[in-house]
Amino acid sequence: MAAVDGIDNEIKSSALELIGNTPLVALDRIWAGPGRILAKCEFMSPGASIKDRSSLHMLQRARAAGLLRPGQRVVEKSSGNQGCGLAVVCAVLRHPLTVAMSKGNSVQRAIHMEALGAACVRVPQVEGTYGSVTHADVQGLEEACLKIVDETKAYFVNQFSNVGNSEAHYRTTGPEIWRQTGQHVDVFLTTVGTAGTFAGTSKYLKEKNPNLLSFVVEPAGSEPIKGDPITKPLHLLQGSGYGLIPDLFNYEHMDGTVSVTDEEAVEYMNAVGRQEGLFVGFTSGANVAAAVKLLRSGRVPRGAWLVTTLNDSGLKYTPVPRELTL
Incomplete structure (x- = not known):
């Protein structure tokens, strides 16, 4: 303040x-x-979901540990809410962001994160239908993320295994x-x-x-x-x-x-x-x-x-x- x-x-x-x-x-x-x-x-919250909390904490944690450098690209797989939360944080902290999201997730989420400057890669579904996304669909996002990380040397958030995710809610x-x-x-x-x-x-x-x-x-x-x-x-x-x-x-x-x-x-x-x-x-x-x-x-x-x-x-x-x- x-x-x-x-x-x-x-x-x-x-x-x-x-x-x-x-x-x-x-x-x-x-x-x-x-x-x-x-x-x-x-x-x-500004990203319109509970994922804003973990987005902020995971990136702050990565920056403090030296895992995320100033201006470095951030990459994540998301059903959309984490992508929108990361887009809010990355816009303010000036990190380019790419989010891999299943085509089964609502297009409104892609519109939201792209309006905040993020790039959204829509990945074809493996077995689900629009509005219904399965674990197999989410697994299909991993390959897209790892390819971007390899090509751009980006920081991969990996919300599913990132302890900063749950730590955000323990702290806030x-x-x-x-x-x-x-x-x-x-x-x-x-x-x-x-x-x-x-x-x-x-x-x-x-x-x-x-x-x-x-x-x-x-x-x-x-x-x-x-x-x-x-x-x-x-x-x-x-x-x-x-x-x-x-x-x-x-x-x-x-x-x-x-x-x-x-x-x-x-x-x-x-x-x-x-x-x-x-x-x-x-x-x-x-x-x-x-x-x-x-x-x-x-x-x-x-x-x-x-x-x-x-x-x-x-x-x-x-x-x-x-x-x-x-």
């Missing part, structure tokens, strides 16, 4: 200072109780939730893609409250963390539920899983918009659906304060198929 003549003001020095410190909102119109659903508004998301709730959190849950958000946030909150219950939200039919065979690799939850246990995931910080169907995710995505006035994406809808399921199930204490994340803006998505909106 800048100061003029020794007087503090509220002018931010760059978009980087807009990342994090997102509001926590009560979804009291969707869930009137007992208990409460509290949602972290991650769509309000967890402490913010703990402070904003007045140190009253009974349950934390979220979807898992790289597992950075879940790993870092649940670790921090469990250190503060050993009795806290943390749950992973998985798309129905793609629940490897639960231990079930993959029967539905294609689903609407872009950026999560890839059908594998991520490198950053740790069972030590998990108390259970919640399954959510595409239809449930869409239902609650729409409910968040129409009842709470917030336009969010599919994984946000899945998180709220899972929160309602848990509070109805008896798996968590009656009257529990449950915190989840609204991961990104609904503006990042192509409209859902009509049959899922009925």
Whole structure:
């Protein structure tokens, strides 16, 4: 924050200072109780998703370690949100950025990151369809990234295995939730893609409250963390539920899983918009659906304060198929 003549003001020095410190909102119109659903508004960061946090921390960490030099190109594979977050950070820190993204991910994400100066390489899908991206599709991005790294000597972020990913949430998301709730959190849950958000946030909150219950939200039919065979690799939850246990995931910080169907995710995505006035994406809808399921199930204490994340803006998505909106 800048100061003029020794007087503090509220002018931010760059978009980087807009990342994090997102509001926590009560979804009291969707869930009137007992208990409460509290949602972290991650769509309000400048890149419009929770991935802004890890983008900033991973690049700052790499620069401090000398792994990323001033002006060096940055490369990453992404479903789009990490690419948009990196585009925000790279624009400010003056790093050229190339993002490899599956053609199955919504084109709105490519438009977003390219508007911020990034280059987006759209990679053909291996087995998925537009709007549904599988683990095989993500694996197909690796070759594109490594080729660019070899040709340009770029820094490869590698969010799926980068410990700075989960560390970002241990240092920021967890402490913010703990402070904003007045140190009253009974349950934390979220979807898992790289597992950075879940790993870092649940670790921090469990250190503060050993009795806290943390749950992973998985798309129905793609629940490897639960231990079930993959029967539905294609689903609407872009950026999560890839059908594998991520490198950053740790069972030590998990108390259970919640399954959510595409239809449930869409239902609650729409409910968040129409009842709470917030336009969010599919994984946000899945998180709220899972929160309602848990509070109805008896798996968590009656009257529990449950915190989840609204991961990104609904503006990042192509409209859902009509049959899922009925």
